[in-house]
Amino acid sequence: MAEAAVHRSDSIRDGEVQGSLPEHFDASVYFIGRIHTPFKTRADCPRRGDPEQGPDCTIELDARFADALKGLDAYEHIAVLYWMDQARRDLLVQNPKHDGGLVGTFALRSPVRPNPIALSIARLIRIDGATLTVRGLDCVNGTPLIDIKPEFTGGRKPCHA
Numbered sequence: 001m002a003e004a005a006v007h008r009s010d011s012i013r014d015g016e017v018q019g020s021l022p023e024h025f026d027a028s029v030y031f032i033g034r035i036h037t038p039f040k041t042r043a044d045c046p047r048r049g050d051p052e053q054g055p056d057c058t059i060e061l062d063a064r065f066a067d068a069l070k071g072l073d074a075y076e077h078i079a080v081l082y083w084m085d086q087a088r089r090d091l092l093v094q095n096p097k098h099d100g101g102l103v104g105t106f107a108l109r110s111p112v113r114p115n116p117i118a119l120s121i122a123r124l125i126r127i128d129g130a131t132l133t134v135r136g137l138d139c140v141n142g143t144p145l146i147d148i149k150p151e152f153t154g155g156r157k158p159c160h161a
């Protein structure tokens with residue numbers, strides 16, 4: 001069995017509440033690239049990436065989308081959205097610290113959610129072709145990329161604004 005499938009059926013902790021997911025999907029996404037990090041497993045990942053400390057990670061954008069990077073190098077920070085492919089999706093209430101404290105999924109940044117979309121604000125170090133080097137990610141090596149956007153807060157203004 002694939003590793004991802006094992007993770008998606010992770011056991012439920014004390015007090016956690018499972019819900020039922022809709023039978024059908026409402027939309028489709030394209031995985032537009034892969035994120036490469038030094039983190040081999042979820043346990044190796046930081047809880048939240050640090051855009052100042054790193055470590056450096058690379059985003060390998062599918063070459064077909066490379067032209068869509070035009071202008072992005074004007075930004076110090078970018079929003080990176082990625083798909084937490086090893087997360088189960090059916091928990092409504094979670095016990096995130098394993099201490100019995102129960103919190104609703106939408107009050108958490110947990111990857112466990114109906115649509116396992118993660119968002120990190122990363123520092124953009126450089127762009128080489130379709131490869132971006134960034135700091136501030138917290139995902140397992142190979143995690144699918146779903147979008148990149150410029151981040152305006154705290155970064156320098158884009159030259160083409």
Ligand SMILES: C[S@@+](CC[C@H](N)C(=O)[O-])C[C@H]1O[C@@H](n2cnc3c(N)ncnc32)[C@H](O)[C@@H]1O
Pocket residue numbers: 042043045046047048049083084085086087109110111117118119120138139140143
């Ligand atoms: C708490 S989430 C935060 C993600 C993002 N920074 C956010 O706020 O949306 C980060 C954790 O997700 C887990 N994780 C990392 N990569 C994953 C993946 N591909 N699938 C499922 N879980 C993952 C790791 O345990 C990591 O510490």
